[in-house]
Amino acid sequence: MAYDHAEQEQLASLKSWWGQYGNLITWVLIIALAVYAGWSGWNYYQRNQTAQAAHLYEELQQAAQAQDKEKVLRVASDVQERYTRTAYAQMSALAAAKMAFDSSDYQAAKTQLQWVIDHGRDDAYKAVAKVRLAGILLDEKAYEEGLKVLSGDFPAQFAGVVEDRKGDILVAQNKLEEARAAYQSAIDKTDARNPGRQLMQIKLDAIGGSPADKAA
Helix, strand or coil, X not given: CCCCHHHHHHHHHHHHHHHHHXXXXXXXXXXXXXXXXXXXXXXXXXXXXXXXXHHXXXXXXXXXXXXXXXXXXHHHHHHHHHCCCCHHHHHHHHHHHHHHHHCCCHHHHHHHHHHHHHHCCCHHHHHHHHHHHHHHHHHCCCHHHHHHHCCCCCCHHHHHHHHHHHHXXXXXXXXXXXXXXXXXXXXXXXXXCCCHHHHHHHHHHHCCCCHHHHHC
């Protein structure tokens, strides 16, 4: 069917407009499609990485149940190297640290905990690692190093346990006044329903009670 005059004008306008903006629109579409393809590919990659890391973590747990420390450490190392960006890397390091500690391999335990501190992507996991590392340093009488690990910012939910660990180190240094202040701070920052709060109070009472009680 032949175009009428109005349709021919519209077609001419469209051709003119496309001649001016066609290349730009084409490139925008290409970029948009590339971004979408990249995003979809990245999501698939992430899901695949997480699934593989989960499989290795399950293998690690089985090795832990079998008390196979060497395999636990080996699998944890694999997860950390190959799947660093997943939560399983941090979880594996913490599990390996516990296995090493229970086996009296304190150096391996410290190495695993330090990995979480240095490479962890979740502040909660990093906080757990710092508190546990400070505990090992306390056992090794590396008091100042332990207090250094406990310095800096922590998630609010860890405030009480961090102060409690500081108190333990200060008691070992015979800095009882500072220890009392740390234990009192731990109690103040711990929910009354938390069973650990009672232990904090026992520790505080054992060294003479709160700073206010001591002054009285």
